[in-house]
Amino acid sequence: MTPEKAKEFQRIMKNRPHVVILGAGATVAAIPNGDKNGKKSSVMDGFIEKLGMTQIIQDAGLKTKSSNLEDIYTELHERDDCNEIRSLLDQRIRGYFSAIEIPDEPNIYDLLLLSLRKKDLVGTFNWDPLLLQAYQRVSKITKDLPDLAFLHGNVLVGCCPDHKYGGIIYAKCPQCGNYFQPGRLLYPIREKNYAEDPYIKDNWNAIRNRLRSAYLVTIFGYSAPKTDSEAIALMKEAWGSVDDRNLEDFEFIDIRSEDELTDSWSDFVHSHHYEVHSSFFASSLGKHPRRTTVELFDRTMECKFTRATRKFEPDMDWIKVKKLVEVLVKEEVEIGDDEFLSIESA
Numbered sequence: 001m002t003p004e005k006a007k008e009f010q011r012i013m014k015n016r017p018h019v020v021i022l023g024a025g026a027t028v029a030a031i032p033n034g035d036k037n038g039k040k041s042s043v044m045d046g047f048i049e050k051l052g053m054t055q056i057i058q059d060a061g062l063k064t065k066s067s068n069l070e071d072i073y074t075e076l077h078e079r080d081d082c083n084e085i086r087s088l089l090d091q092r093i094r095g096y097f098s099a100i101e102i103p104d105e106p107n108i109y110d111l112l113l114l115s116l117r118k119k120d121l122v123g124t125f126n127w128d129p130l131l132l133q134a135y136q137r138v139s140k141i142t143k144d145l146p147d148l149a150f151l152h153g154n155v156l157v158g159c160c161p162d163h164k165y166g167g168i169i170y171a172k173c174p175q176c177g178n179y180f181q182p183g184r185l186l187y188p189i190r191e192k193n194y195a196e197d198p199y200i201k202d203n204w205n206a207i208r209n210r211l212r213s214a215y216l217v218t219i220f221g222y223s224a225p226k227t228d229s230e231a232i233a234l235m236k237e238a239w240g241s242v243d244d245r246n247l248e249d250f251e252f253i254d255i256r257s258e259d260e261l262t263d264s265w266s267d268f269v270h271s272h273h274y275e276v277h278s279s280f281f282a283s284s285l286g287k288h289p290r291r292t293t294v295e296l297f298d299r300t301m302e303c304k305f306t307r308a309t310r311k312f313e314p315d316m317d318w319i320k321v322k323k324l325v326e327v328l329v330k331e332e333v334e335i336g337d338d339e340f341l342s343i344e345s346a
């Protein structure tokens, strides 16, 4: 490779997307003590009770004795006589999640968004509004933020029933000027049919496109449940064969054991090309914000001992966060079109 070609290769690699996929565990990590008002986000056991649906579900005489939303919803979905209960459950779930508010201090969701750039994408399976609430406030610090994809819908996301536009629920369709209507929430059932709803289909297309060219993928608190085989199949198809992905890296932020994780994701990870972190701050996002793909290249292709000198830390206040991001963004703006960023190394 000529020096010019090598330089061009490095520039292209470092500008490839970083795709982050969020599951329920990410929201638990973001608000470990509850939201701004101490309210917990949980779709685990006991959720039906929190929604005040216990009696209604009992009266419907379901076969399942489980109190898990997934089991209950699967049965409701299969029975035609449960349409009313289903729509009531949907209403209550929207009400519950819509009331969740991001705490005032910098949250992991703020830092996550600020640690990525426009070339990157965050896909979330979560219904809660925290990611969008974070997006609204960090966009005052920089507009160079990742794209978002709502893979199961979201309580703060609306769309136009007649046009292919969607966005924050109180905005208007740019084509017809009508207010957006609440988008669909997709429930944990086996047959999800991601292609049925045009807005959700669009979101899936966005993540698949970005996955095809991704250099780095982070799975944050998403357990890849067996009931969501369609989601895994869609992502797998975009990612391709692990054998063609030996330059790329996979990263997990999760409190589950490494064995459990690699078991769920064996179709995606190349023998040793993955890292497991138990916290956001230990991940590439926390240690090398806005430089995740740059750091990956410098460490693995240039064999540098990269140092995390400009990182996010727990309990940083807004002034510190803003100061760090401004320094990084300034560097990004000043770099020439045919140049590339680098990480400080030992």
Ligand SMILES: [Zn+2]
Pocket (backbone or CB within 6 Å): 160, 161, 162, 163, 165, 173, 174, 175, 176, 177, 178
């Ligand atoms: Zn419209």
